[in-house]
Amino acid sequence: MDDVLQNIMDHAVAVAREAGQVVREALCDEKQRDVMTKSSTVDLVTQTDQRVEHLIIQSVKKKFPTHRFIGEESVAAGEACVLTDDPTWIIDPIDGTTNFVHSFPFVAVSIGFSVDKKIQFGVEGKGAFCNGEPLQVSDQEDVRRSIIATEFGSNRETETVEKIFSSLRNILNIPVHGVRGAGTAAVNMCLVASGCVEAYYEVGVHVWDVAAGSVIVEEAGGVLMDVEGGPVDLMSRRIVAANNGTVAHIVKEIDAFSPTRDDAPPTQ
Numbered sequence: 001m002d003d004v005l006q007n008i009m010d011h012a013v014a015v016a017r018e019a020g021q022v023v024r025e026a027l028c029d030e031k032q033r034d035v036m037t038k039s040s041t042v043d044l045v046t047q048t049d050q051r052v053e054h055l056i057i058q059s060v061k062k063k064f065p066t067h068r069f070i071g072e073e074s075v076a077a078g079e080a081c082v083l084t085d086d087p088t089w090i091i092d093p094i095d096g097t098t099n100f101v102h103s104f105p106f107v108a109v110s111i112g113f114s115v116d117k118k119i120q121f122g123v124e125g126k127g128a129f130c131n132g133e134p135l136q137v138s139d140q141e142d143v144r145r146s147i148i149a150t151e152f153g154s155n156r157e158t159e160t161v162e163k164i165f166s167s168l169r170n171i172l173n174i175p176v177h178g179v180r181g182a183g184t185a186a187v188n189m190c191l192v193a194s195g196c197v198e199a200y201y202e203v204g205v206h207v208w209d210v211a212a213g214s215v216i217v218e219e220a221g222g223v224l225m226d227v228e229g230g231p232v233d234l235m236s237r238r239i240v241a242a243n244n245g246t247v248a249h250i251v252k253e254i255d256a257f258s259p260t261r262d263d264a265p266p267t268q
């Protein structure tokens with residue numbers, strides 16, 4: 001990794017730790033978990049999400065004034081969600097806000113950094129690490145001996161819920177050892193990277209949920225795919241992250257659909 005990128009990554013790690021501390025403290029303070037809603041009554045946000053995103057963006061802007069941002073809460077406030085070739089920080093200040101609101105203790109501060117529309121950190125084969133320890137995906141080749149992670153998302157339209165359950169039924173019927181969900185895409189992807197689960201899939205994620213996790217999975221030796229096979233498109237809101245190409249064949253069991261893309265022009 002060149003010095004410039006290393007410098008950017010060091011800053012990302014430092015600001016993620018600072019943000020994590022704010023989230024940790026807010027978990028113990030009911031007032032900081034006061035809930036508001038966004039696209040639906042189950043799409044939650046708190047002042048802490050907004051505060052943490054602000055903290056990260058201000059900190060980065062000070063050091064790298066020309067860089068661009070895609071932040072979950074900035075997009076919710078009306079900013080464009082467009083990935084250009086420019087250096088861009090892709091931020092989910094709290095991935096797992098529902099967990100956070102309920103003190104269910106799995107949340108992540110998710111920060112990805114892209115240049116030329118490619119997530120950069122780790123792409124040079126330097127590996128993925130958790131507190132200095134290298135991460136490695138599971139070597140399991142048999143999907144029947146696998147744990148698969150997924151989520152139910154926040155879209156409760158009948159047709160969407162039917163498709164989610166249809167995929168889940170197909171996967172359970174393989175049969176797999178188990179199905180799990182941490183309530184956060186970023187944590188699910190880190191679980192794939194650390195070998196605790198063999199694969200994670202979801203339709204309905206956003207680019208800020210998966211940008212950082214995608215490179216962590218790849219650097220830990222895993223593969224990314226679209227839910228119908230083929231290359232993943234981080235703006236498509238569909239993802240499969242697996243330990244290897246064999247387990248990634250769960251794509252055959254997924255009842256795929258196409259939510260509105262993250263980079264779709266706003267409707268008038």
Ligand SMILES: O=P(O)(O)OC[C@@]1(O)O[C@H](CO)[C@@H](O)[C@@H]1O
Nearest residue numbers: 095096097151183184185204205
């Ligand atoms: O809203 P948040 O807490 O940042 O995102 C969390 C989450 O709902 O986003 C994904 C679906 O959009 C799910 O994987 C995950 O559970």
Ligand SMILES: [Mg+2]
Nearest residue numbers: 092095096209
């Ligand atoms: Mg999220």
Ligand SMILES: [Mg+2]
Nearest residue numbers: 072092094095
């Ligand atoms: Mg979030």
